[in-house]
Amino acid sequence: PNNTFLDMVDTFSNAGEGGSFLVANTPRQGENMPDEQLCQGIGMAPCDFKTGTNMWSSIVAPACQTSQQTNCIDSVSVYKNGEIPTQATFVRQAEGEIIKADPSHNLTEGSTKSLWSATQAHTGGTRDYVVFVQFMLGFNTGTQKVQVVSMNSSVMPVNIVQGSYQPTKYVQSQTPEGRKTVGSMGGSPDCVWTESTTCGRLQDFAPETRVKLSIRVERSVGGWFKGRMKAPNIDVKPLGTSSNQITFDAEPVAVPQFYARFDVNGNDAGVKKWLSTLPYKPQNGSGSNTRTDYKSAFDIVDNFRAITKDTAAGVNTLWTAGTVPGMGNRCLTDTSQVLGIVTTNSMAYQGDAPEFTSGALTYKVAGLHYLPDGKTAAEGTYDLVMRSETARCLYGFSKAPISASISVTSANGEAKVATTLVSEKDGWLKLSAYGFTFSENRIDAKITQAAAPVAAKKNTITCVSTKDKKLTKKVTAVGPKCPAGFKKK
Numbered sequence: 001p002n003n004t005f006l007d008m009v010d011t012f013s014n015a016g017e018g019g020s021f022l023v024a025n026t027p028r029q030g031e032n033m034p035d036e037q038l039c040q041g042i043g044m045a046p047c048d049f050k051t052g053t054n055m056w057s058s059i060v061a062p063a064c065q066t067s068q069q070t071n072c073i074d075s076v077s078v079y080k081n082g083e084i085p086t087q088a089t090f091v092r093q094a095e096g097e098i099i100k101a102d103p104s105h106n107l108t109e110g111s112t113k114s115l116w117s118a119t120q121a122h123t124g125g126t127r128d129y130v131v132f133v134q135f136m137l138g139f140n141t142g143t144q145k146v147q148v149v150s151m152n153s154s155v156m157p158v159n160i161v162q163g164s165y166q167p168t169k170y171v172q173s174q175t176p177e178g179r180k181t182v183g184s185m186g187g188s189p190d191c192v193w194t195e196s197t198t199c200g201r202l203q204d205f206a207p208e209t210r211v212k213l214s215i216r217v218e219r220s221v222g223g224w225f226k227g228r229m230k231a232p233n234i235d236v237k238p239l240g241t242s243s244n245q246i247t248f249d250a251e252p253v254a255v256p257q258f259y260a261r262f263d264v265n266g267n268d269a270g271v272k273k274w275l276s277t278l279p280y281k282p283q284n285g286s287g288s289n290t291r292t293d294y295k296s297a298f299d300i301v302d303n304f305r306a307i308t309k310d311t312a313a314g315v316n317t318l319w320t321a322g323t324v325p326g327m328g329n330r331c332l333t334d335t336s337q338v339l340g341i342v343t344t345n346s347m348a349y350q351g352d353a354p355e356f357t358s359g360a361l362t363y364k365v366a367g368l369h370y371l372p373d374g375k376t377a378a379e380g381t382y383d384l385v386m387r388s389e390t391a392r393c394l395y396g397f398s399k400a401p402i403s404a405s406i407s408v409t410s411a412n413g414e415a416k417v418a419t420t421l422v423s424e425k426d427g428w429l430k431l432s433a434y435g436f437t438f439s440e441n442r443i444d445a446k447i448t449q450a451a452a453p454v455a456a457k458k459n460t461i462t463c464v465s466t467k468d469k470k471l472t473k474k475v476t477a478v479g480p481k482c483p484a485g486f487k488k489k
Contacts, residue, residue: 131213153320154321155211157203229248301348346366421434
């Protein structure tokens with residue numbers, strides 16, 4: 001029976017997503033899994049971070065309330081493409097537990113998802129949008145300070161409906177073996193916003209919409225970003241000595257969704273091949289998912305083409321931005337500044353920065369060929385926005401102007417037709433490819449620089465006066481000529 005399902009998701013969401021938590025991981029002697037313990041603050045047990053204890057914690061950014069506040073949402077705009085952005089009005093934070101700021105340990109306030117009212121309506125007919133900005137935290141035992149190590153953000157159109165719901169919260173529990181664990185309770189899979197009496201049901205963005213999100217964040221957040229967006233602009237402004245204001249301004253993208261049901265004992269060759277790679281075989285009736293930016297997503301797309309009829313299960317419009325690890329090249333690993341952002345609507349995509357190989361910035365994407373109607377070809381979008389100085393670092397270029405080209409090639413070497421756009425402005429290089437069809441594709445961005453003009457060689461000649469041969473002049477120039485009344489000796 002085809003009752004086993006496989007899903008591909010952009011994030012592993014759980015009921016607790018949207019809340020803030022501080023958790024200490026303490027090793028258990030002779031065991032691989034540590035004790036997980038909820039903390040009320042830093043500096044008190046179990047979050048005193050003595051030897052061997054580390055931190056697994058997240059804070060959700062509140063709306064900024066003061067000019068000095070950081071790790072917060074500065075502003076949101078949802079507006080019609082081509083028009084001037086109008087800032088949305090902050091409505092409120094969702095119900096839920098918050099974590100108080102602790103400046104002595106560099107801990108900023110941990111809040112909940114926030115609700116905003118914008119000028120542009122979505123397909124659900126309202127102007128309500130939920131904003132979720134999550135910072136994962138690390139702890140430096142030497143300085144006894146918290147540091148943001150990664151960020152994820154999304155803007156979600158919602159319709160707020162009334163009812164009886166349970167807000168999410170984190171709870172302490174214990175396994176039968178005695179290991180302490182932290183889990184979450186409450187929430188609803190149908191709601192991306194949950195309060196006692198309200199639920200936010202996800203909608204699609206209206207056509208011709210752009211979203212602009214400005215976040216204040218400490219400068220430890222930098223390097224490369226990824227996103228579900230199209231035609232992005234990125235802007236970074238320093239705020240004092242320790243924070244930046246990072247602004248993402250882009251269109252949402254329509255992302256084809258993968259979902260498949262199959263029989264683990266069936267005869268489909270692709271499914272069999274995929275099952276053979278797993279460390280354990282799933283049971284009929286079970287379900288599993290993988291993330292769209294994992295390497296395994298490429299194998300799934302490839303092996304499930306036949307059983308899915310090469311057709312997406314649905315299409316969602318998404319707008320997200322988050323940090324990704326850089327590749328090994330020194331020019332791509334600097335996190336002291338924002339280097340660039342890579343965005344795509346591909347069903348599966350590379351979960352890190354582009355790789356610099358053979359003189360090109362290479363990025364991989366994959367997807368099923370058709371939209372849910374089984375007839376319309378799914379068309380891909382890819383945008384690469386990077387600092388011009390990062391490109392110059394990669395290629396060893398001077399400050400002279402640079403140019404670029406972008407190409408899309410399938411796994412079998414077929415060049416894909418795509419609309420490509422290249423520009424350089426205000427210190428940012430933008431490369432885009434739109435309208436390509438899917439298989440497993442490699443996108444190559446090549447950047448070139450015209451050779452600096454070779455300085456023309458100067459020569460020196462001696463000139464003699466036509467009236468007095470004792471009078472001479474030396475002339476040094478490119479193509480030197482004697483002045484009037486003189487001739488070359």
